[in-house]
Amino acid sequence: MPMTPTEDPGAEDFARLADPFRRELTAHCYRMLGSVHDAEDLVQETYLRAWRAYDRFEGRSSLRAWLHRIATRVCLTALEGRARRPMPTGLGGPGDPDEGPVRRHETPWLEPAPDALVEAGEDDPAAVVLSRESIRLAFVAALQHLPPRQQAVLILRDVLGWRAAEVAETVGVSTAAVNSLLQRARDRIATAAPREEDVTGPSTAEQRDLLDRYMAAFEAKDVAAIVALFTDDAIWEMPPFLTWYAGRDAIARHLARVCPARPGDLRLLRISANGQPGVAQYLRDPAAGVFRPFNLQVLTLTPAGRIGHCATFLDTRLFAIFDLPQTLPARSR
Template identity: 65%
Template sequence: MASATTTVNDDFLAKANPFRRELLAHCYRMVGSVHDAEDLVQETYLRAWRAYDKFEGRSSLRTWLYRIATTTCLTALEGRRRRPMPAGLGGSAHPDTPVAEQPDVPWLEPVPDAMIGATRTDPAAIVSMRASTRLALIAALQHLPPRQRAVLLLRDVLAWRAAEVAELLDISTAAVNSILQRARAQLDQAAPNEDEVTEPSTPGQRELLDRYVAAFEKKDVPAIVELFSTDVVWEMPPLSEWYRGPEHVGRHLAVRCPGGPDDIRMVRTSANGQPAFAQYLRAPAGSGTHFLPFNLQVLTLTGNRITHVANFLDTGLFEKFDLPQHLAD
C-alpha cells in the first residue's frame, strides 16, 4: 500500500510540478497578492493530489489543475475586500498635506518575475506572461467581481472556450459571454493601453533607468523629475495619498522622503514584467548595518519617460524577491 501511494505521489508531482509557476501567476491575477497566491497554489496541489486517483484524463492535466485553482481562488475570495492601489481609492493629493498609513486596507502586492516567469522558451508565451501580469492590469482586475475576473482570465488570457468556462462555473454559455462582455467593458475603463506601455529594451530606455538610479542615489530631485512624463503617477501603499505630475512628485521627494545624497542604494530587480528597484536607506550611525530595506519600486515606462512609480513600503516583500536584508557600504 505504501509503495502504491508513493508511486501515485511521484507520478503526480512529476506531471504537475511543471505547471506550478503558471498556476501561481493565475492565482496572483485572481487575488492580487503574492503571499495569498502561494497559499492558494499549495491548496490547489493538495486538492489535486487527493483527487488524482479519480482523474480520468478527459481533459489535459494542465486544464484540470487550472479548474481546481480557479475554484480554490473563487472560494477564497468569498467575502473578501478587493486589493486596491491608492489611486483606485480617490483623487490625487497635494504634497504638503499630511500622509497617513492605512494598514487595515488589503493593498495590492507586486510579484517577482522570477516566481512566475514562463517555463517555456516560446517568445510569445513570455510576452503574454508579462502583459497579463502588468501591475496596472492586476489593479484593474481587482475592480471586477471575482466571477467576472475568473471568466475574463479564462477566456482572454488562457483562451478557454466559452463552453469550458460554463462547465467549470456551472452556468450557461450565454451567461459566460454576457459576463465576459461586462468584464471587458469595465476593464477598458480602468486598464492601460498595452500598446503604449513599453519594455526597457532600447538603449534609450536602458539609459533612462541608469539615470534614474544615479539621480536617486545622489538625491538629485530635479534630475529625477526630468525623467517623468507630464502626467506621472506616484503611489506609496500603505499610504493612501498619491501624487500626479512631476511638480507634486518632486515636492514630495524634496520635502518628505528621507535621506540625502549617498544615503540611498538601488538594487535592480523585476516585478510584474516591469523594471523594479529595491531601495535601501542608510541606517543610523552606530547600528552596525550600513543600508536597510526601505521600499520596493515598480516602474512603468512609456516611450522614453517614466509614467508610473509604485512604491511598496512593505519591506517584507524583500524576502519574496530574494533580496538581501542589508547592504554594506
C-alpha cells in the same frame, strides 16, 4: 516548494507531471488574489486537492487545464467575503504635497510579484509576451475591481484562451452567462487597464540606461534629475499610503519635502516585477552602519523612454519574496 514524492508511485507520477505548471498556476492565483503570499498558499492548496483526486482524473481535459480549473475554484472560494486588494489610484483622486502629511490606510493592498515566480519560461516567446502583459501591475490592479466571477471568466477566456463551455463548467454558470460576464468584465476593465501602445517600453539597452540614470539620481538625492525622467503626467503612488500624486511638479515636491533620505543615504538594486523594471531601495541606518530595506518600486515605461508611473511599495516584508538581502554594507570611501 515542489510536491514531495512518497512511496506511492501514483504520487511520484503526479509530482513529475504537475510540477512544471507551478509557475503559471502561481501567476493565475496572483491575478485573482493580488497577493504573492496568498497565491503561493492557494497553489499549495490546489496541488493538495489535485493530488488527492488524481486517481479520479479521467484525462477528458489536459492535466494543465484540470489544475487551472481546481485553482480557479480554490481562488473563488478564497475570495468569498474577502476585501479586494486595490492601489491608491483606485480609491480616490490625487493629493497635493502642500496639504500636509500623507495619509496611511490600513487595508490589504495589491502586492508586486517577482517575475521569477509568475512569468512564463523563455522557451515560448509568444507565451512570454502574453504572460508579461497579463501580469502587468495596472492590469492586475484593474482585475481587483471586478467581482470574482467576472474576474475568473475574463482571465480564463482572454488570458488562458479557454472556450466558453470550459469556463462555464469551471465557474458553475451557463455558457450564456459566461458571455454576459465576459462582456461586463471587458467593459469595466477597459476604463482601468492601460492601452498596450501606452506602456510598451523602450529596448533593453535604453531601459538599462534609463534605470542607471534613475538609480544614480536617487542615490544623489537629485530631485530635478529624478523627475526629469518622468512624463509630464506621471503618477506616483505608495501603498500603504492612500495619498498619491499626479504630475512631475507634485512628485518633485513630495520627494523634496517628505523623502527622508539625504544624498548618499540610499542604495538601489535592480528588480524585475510584474513584467516591468523596478528598483529596491535601501536606506542608511547610521547606528548600524548598514543599509536596510526601505521600499520596492515598480516602474511603467513609455515608448518615449520616460517613466509614466511609479508604484512605491513600503512593505519591507516584500523583500523576502523578491529574494533580496536584508542589509547592504556601507560603501567604502
